[in-house]
Amino acid sequence: MKLYTSRLAPNPRRVRWFMAEKSITDIEIDEFDLFTGRHKSPAYLAEVGAPVAPALVLDDGSVITESLAICRYLESLYPEPNLFGLDxxxxxxxxxxxxxxxxxxxxxxxxxxxxxxxxxxxxxxxxxxxxxxxxxxxxxxxxxxxxxxxxxxxxxxxxxxxxxxxxxxxxxxxxxxxxxxxxxxxxxxxxxxxxxxxxxxxxxx
Ligand SMILES: N[C@@H](CCC(=O)N[C@@H](CS)C(=O)NCC(=O)O)C(=O)O
Structure with missing residues (x-):
């Protein structure tokens, strides 16, 4: 998996906060500066499908955008500590x-x-x-x-x-x-x- 992220930006930071709480360190981080416009480049759009960060690229090439959807997915893969509810x-x-x-x-x-x-x-x-x-x-x-x-x-x-x-x-x-x-x-x-x-x-x- 690879996470496209951008320093200080609030939606990427949600995911980074979540990963830190769960001590997730085995996801490749591709950090870029939103002000470079990389997220609007043809290559990024072809891979991610939308001009936004964060984006989580799964091993099968499918992509999850939306910070909360990414966190929910990671919660399934890394259940401890639980942050979305136990029942x-x-x-x-x-x-x-x-x-x-x-x-x-x-x-x-x-x-x-x-x-x-x-x-x-x-x-x-x-x-x-x-x-x-x-x-x-x-x-x-x-x-x-x-x-x-x-x-x-x-x-x-x-x-x-x-x-x-x-x-x-x-x-x-x-x-x-x-x-x-x-x-x-x-x-x-x-x-x-x-x-x-x-x-x-x-x-x-
Ligand atoms: N609802 C989305 C919002 C994603 C979003 O808008 N991200 C901002 C950075 S915080 C972005 O990519 N902005 C690019 C732009 O405005 O060109 C989420 O929760 O991930």
Missing amino acids: PRETAHIEMWTRRVELTAANPMMMAVRHGHPALAALETQSPEMFAANVARAQKALEPFETRLGETEWIAGDRLTIADGILFTSLEFARMVKFKVAENQPHLLRWQAAMRERDSATAGT
């Missing part, structure tokens, strides 16, 4: 929290960076209004997670899961536009500090 009930809860993180918080954080950081002008037609709207959406989105983390140690419950990885890597990326957890969100700050302590914190950076 139907837990799996559904983790999925619920992961989708909440991704749809409500991670997406606006990524859009804020795309519209707000000068370097991203190469990949996005930037708009100050889109930047401001997405910062506001992301700030609002963190409120239920602050409440949640006042009740549970980790986002999906009493153990680390993929939901934590998606929120953490998104928040780290959003630092590029100085987006931060607010000082009056102690539970998120406690959780973020714990996430930063983990070896996986710098994977993909």
Whole structure:
């Protein structure tokens, strides 16, 4: 297997975080700079089928894009430690929290960076209004997670899961536009500090 990935980019970083948590080291890493446009080259498109990273090329030549689909596939191959759920009930809860993180918080954080950081002008037609709207959406989105983390140690419950990885890597990326957890969100700050302590914190950076 081979993973196409790009340093610092948030979706590739999710996969690198996941691999670090599982101590996966036997997948070939092909790291490139998105700003070179390699992902739009005929060779990349012919192999991957879409101008995106991450992309996991399997030994049979088929390709998985979408960071969460890649993580799910790796979970099947490398089941320990479990990050997606051990039984139907837990799996559904983790999925619920992961989708909440991704749809409500991670997406606006990524859009804020795309519209707000000068370097991203190469990949996005930037708009100050889109930047401001997405910062506001992301700030609002963190409120239920602050409440949640006042009740549970980790986002999906009493153990680390993929939901934590998606929120953490998104928040780290959003630092590029100085987006931060607010000082009056102690539970998120406690959780973020714990996430930063983990070896996986710098994977993909
Ligand atoms: N939903 C996809 C998004 C993949 C994606 O958009 N990746 C970005 C990097 S974080 C990319 O390849 N951007 C290329 C571009 O904008 O030209 C996933 O979760 O993997």
